[in-house]
Amino acid sequence: MHILIIEDEPKTGDYLQRGLRECGFTASLARNGRDGLHLACEEDVDLVVLDVMLPRMDGWEVLASLRAQASTAQLPVLFLTARDEVQDRVRGLELGADDYLVKPFAFVELVARIRTLLRRGPVREDDVLRIGDMEIDVIGRKVRRQGRAVLLTAQEFNLLHLLARREGQVLSRALIASQVWDMNFDSDTNVIDAAIRRLRRKLDDPFDLKLIHTRRGMGYVCEAAPGEPQPESLR
Structure with a gap:
C-alpha cells in the first residue's frame, strides 16, 4: 500500500517515511502542502498522512481540495498534527478527515490507525x-x-x-x-x-x-x- 506523508518538519517526515517503509508500506514524502496535493492527485496513493501547519498550502486547504475532486474524494486522510484543540479536531473531521492523531504520538498507534483505515476503505489492496x-x-x-x-x-x-x-x-x-x-x-x-x-x-x-x-x-x-x-x- 502506498502512503503519502505531507509533513514539513524534516526529522518527523524522514522518521515517518523510514518507519512506514520498514513496516512494508510504500511511502512518499512531500514537504509542503502544494507538492503534497499534486502527488496525491497524480500518483497511485492509498492513504495520506497530513500535517495541518504546512508551507505554501496548509492542511485544511489540502484536504478541502482533495475532497472537491472526484478522483480523490474517497482517499483516506489521517491528520497528524500538534494542533490538539477540540475545535481543530472537529474542523478536521468536518472537512472530511478519516482520523485525527495528535503529536507527540506512538508510532505503533499510527500504524494501527493506518491499517484500520486501509481495511475500512474501498481502496484496500487485495491480500x-x-x-x-x-x-x-x-x-x-x-x-x-x-x-x-x-x-x-x-x-x-x-x-x-x-x-x-x-x-x-x-x-x-x-x-x-x-x-x-x-x-x-x-x-x-x-x-x-x-x-x-x-x-x-x-x-x-x-x-x-x-x-x-x-x-x-x-x-x-x-x-x-x-x-x-x-x-x-x-x-
Missing part, C-alpha cells in the same frame, strides 16, 4: 495478487509460481510487490529507486538493474512465461505478456 501463473501473498509476503515457492529476500519482495501492484505500468528507475531503496536515482549506478537481474533469476529464469520486462529507455514492467528480448548482459 493476494495474481499475474499469469504467479501468486503473491501480500500479508504473508510469500511468492509462488505454478504452485512452487519462490524464495525472495525482503528487498526483492518489495521490488516485486511494487512492480506487481502496478501491473502493466512501466516504472522508471528513478521511481523504483525512491520507493524501494529510499534514494535518488543516480544514472552512474546499476543498483536497480542488478536487483532486477537477481529477481529475474529467481522469478523468471526457471519458467517459460516471463513476467518482468525491460522497456528500453523507460524502465521495467511486470505483466504476463511478451517483452523485448533481453540481452545476456541484462539477465
Whole structure:
C-alpha cells in the first residue's frame, strides 16, 4: 500500500517515511502542502498522512481540495498534527478527515490507525495478487509460481510487490529507486538493474512465461505478456 506523508518538519517526515517503509508500506514524502496535493492527485496513493501547519498550502486547504475532486474524494486522510484543540479536531473531521492523531504520538498507534483505515476503505489492496501463473501473498509476503515457492529476500519482495501492484505500468528507475531503496536515482549506478537481474533469476529464469520486462529507455514492467528480448548482459 502506498502512503503519502505531507509533513514539513524534516526529522518527523524522514522518521515517518523510514518507519512506514520498514513496516512494508510504500511511502512518499512531500514537504509542503502544494507538492503534497499534486502527488496525491497524480500518483497511485492509498492513504495520506497530513500535517495541518504546512508551507505554501496548509492542511485544511489540502484536504478541502482533495475532497472537491472526484478522483480523490474517497482517499483516506489521517491528520497528524500538534494542533490538539477540540475545535481543530472537529474542523478536521468536518472537512472530511478519516482520523485525527495528535503529536507527540506512538508510532505503533499510527500504524494501527493506518491499517484500520486501509481495511475500512474501498481502496484496500487485495491480500493476494495474481499475474499469469504467479501468486503473491501480500500479508504473508510469500511468492509462488505454478504452485512452487519462490524464495525472495525482503528487498526483492518489495521490488516485486511494487512492480506487481502496478501491473502493466512501466516504472522508471528513478521511481523504483525512491520507493524501494529510499534514494535518488543516480544514472552512474546499476543498483536497480542488478536487483532486477537477481529477481529475474529467481522469478523468471526457471519458467517459460516471463513476467518482468525491460522497456528500453523507460524502465521495467511486470505483466504476463511478451517483452523485448533481453540481452545476456541484462539477465
